[in-house]
C-alpha cells in the first residue's frame with residue numbers, strides 16, 4: 272500500500288466523518304465526557320489528599336493535646352463534679368516520666384479578647400502564655416526578631432511575640448520589634464513576629480512567657496492545658512503514649528482511669544492516620560468511579576458502533592457491490608472509530624486538565640483542598656484504554672457488517 | 685480475464701440451484717437454471733414477483749452464491765470463492781444498476797460515480813476526471829456536485845448508470861432499473877442502455893414491463909425458479 276493511497280483513504284474517512292457530523296459528534300462526546308469526568312475525579316481526589324497533607328503541616332502530626340475536665344463520678348471518697356486543674360508540676364511531671372516526649376509546653380489563656388495597646392492604637396487579641404518549646408509544637412515560623420526562649424521564662428521577662436495579623440492591625444506595618452505594647456495595662460516588649468503557613472487562623476495571637484502570665488497577672492502556677500509532641504511512628508505507639516499520659520495524670524489528680532470526662536486527650540497522629548485511611552478509601556472510591564466511567568464510555572462506544580454499523584449496512588453493501596473488500600470495510604470502520612475516540616478523547620482530556628488548572632487557581636485557602644492535579648501518564652493511559660477498547664468494541668460489528676452478503680445488504684424491503 | 689470477442693459465451697449457467705433457508709423452511713428459489721448470454725447481447729428477464737429474478741441476477745453478479753450447478757463468467761468457473769476475490773471480480777468486470785438506485789446519500793453525484801475507481805486505488809484526480817466524463821456522457825455534468833436527494837429519480841438512475849460504467853465492465857446487470865420511474869423517464873433510461881449496449885457491453889435487465897422488455901434483443905421468462913420461455 273503506497274503513501275498516496277493511504278492518504279486517500281484517510282481523506283475518504285475524514286470526509287465520511289465530516290459528512291456524518293451528528294453521528295461523529297455524538298459518538299465523540301461520549302468519549303470526551305468519559306475522559307473529562309475521569310480526569311476531574313482523579314484530579315479532585317488528589318486535591319483533597321493534598322489539602323489534608325498540607326492542613327496537617329500546621330501542627331506536628333505527632334502532637335498530643337491534654338485538657339482537664341470534671342469528674343463524672345465519685346472516686347476514693349472524692350466527690351463527683353470536681354474540677355481537675357493543671358499546674359506547672361503536671362508539665363514537669365509529664366516531661367520527666369513520658370519517655371517518648373519530644374517537646375512540651377503548658378498553655379495559659381489570658382483571654383481571647385484582651386485589650387492590647389500600642390501608643391494610641393488599641394485592639395483586641397488573644398493573649399496566651401506558653402513555654403519556649405510551644406513554637407515547635409505549633410510549627411510557627413519566626414519571620415522577624417526571635418522566638419521566646421528559656422531565659423525569658425526563667426527571668427520572667429515581659430516580652431511578647433506577635434502573629435503577623437496583630438502586627439498589621441496594631442502597628443499598621445510599622446517596625447514592631449523593640450516596641451512596647453500594653454497588655455491589660457502592663458508593658459511588654461515585642462521581640463518577634465511569626466507566621467504560620469499551615470494555619471492562617473491563629474495569626475491574631477500574642478504569646479508571652481508562661482512565667483510572666485503566672486506572676487504578672489495571676490500569681491499562680493496554674494496551667495490551662497498542656498501540649499506535647501511525642502516520638503511515635505505509628506498509631507499503636509501513639510495510643511500507648513496517650514494511655515501512659517492519662518494514667519500519670521489520673522494518679523496525680525486522683526480520678527478513675529475509666530472517667531472519660533475528667534480528662535480529654537487529643538492525639539493528632541491518630542487523627543492523621545484516620546484521615547490518611549479515609550483518603551486511601553476515597554482514592555479507591557474515586558478509582559472505582561473512574562474505572563466505572565471508563566467502562567461506561569466503552570459500553571457506549573460499543574453501542575454506538577453497533578448502531579452506526581447497522582445504520583450503514585446498506586452503504587457497506589453498496590461499497591462491497593462496487594468492489595470494496597471486507598478487509599477494507601473493517602479497516603475503514605476501525606480507523607473511523609479510533610480517530611473519533613482519539614480526537615474527542617484528547618479534547619476531553621485537555622478540557623479536564625484545563626478545568627483542574629482553573630480549580631487549582633481559584634480554590635485557594637479552602638480547608639482540605641489544594642492543587643488538584645492529574646498524573647499525565649494516568650490521563651493518557653486512560654485515553655489509550657478508551658481508544659483501544661473502542662476499536663476492540665468496533666471490531667465485532669465491523670466484521671459482521673463487512674461479511675453480510677451484498678445481496679442481503681441491498682435487498683429492498 | 686481473456687479478451688472478450690463477440691459471440692463468446694460471456695455468461696453461462698448450467699443447472700443452477702438456489703435454496704434459501706428461512707427458519708426451518710427451505711425455500712427453493714432457483715430450480716435448475718440453464719442460461720447462456722453472449723457477449724454484446726441485451727437480455728431482459730421477466731417473471732412475476734417472487735419468481736427468482738433478483739436471486740438469479742445476484743448470482744450472476746457475484747453478490748450471492750448458489751448451491752448447485754455451474755456458473756461461468758467469460759469462461760471461468762465461479763465456484764465458492766472468498767469475498768475479497770468476488771469483490772475484485774465485481775469491481776473489474778461487472779456493473780450494477782438497481783431499482784432504488786443505491787447511491788450513497790452523503791456523497792455527491794461525482795463522488796458516487798468515482799467510487800469504483802477508489803477501490804482500484806486510482807488517484808483522486810484521475811477518478812474525478814473520469815467520473816466527470818461519464819456524468820457528461822449521461823447529460824449529468826451540471827449535477828456533479830449535487831447530493832442524490834437533490835436529484836429526480838431519472839437523474840439518480842443516470843448517476844447510477846454512470847457509476848456502473850466507469851470501470852469499463854464487460855457486463856452491466858440492472859434489477860428493475862425503471863421500476864421507480866415514470867414511463868417517459870423509463871424510456872429515456874432504456875435508450876441509454878441501448879446506447880451502452882451498442883458500445884459492446886453486455887446487458888441483463890430485469891423488468892416486469894412488457895414494453896421495456898420489448899426494447900431488448902431477447903426475453904427470458906422465469907416462473908417458479910425455472911426458465912419458462914427464452915425468445
Ligand SMILES: Nc1ncnc2c1ncn2[C@@H]1O[C@H](COP(=O)(O)OP(=O)(O)O)[C@@H](O)[C@H]1O
Pocket residue numbers: 679704705706711713731732733734735736737738739740
Ligand atoms: N435472503 C432470503 N431469505 C429467504 N428468502 C428469500 C431471500 N431472498 C429472497 N427470498 C425469497 O426468494 C423468492 C424469490 O425472490 P426474488 O429473487 O427477490 O424474486 P423476484 O426478484 O423475482 O421478485 C421470494 O419468495 C423471496 O421471498
Ligand SMILES: [Mg+2]
Pocket residue numbers: 737738739
Ligand atoms: Mg426482485
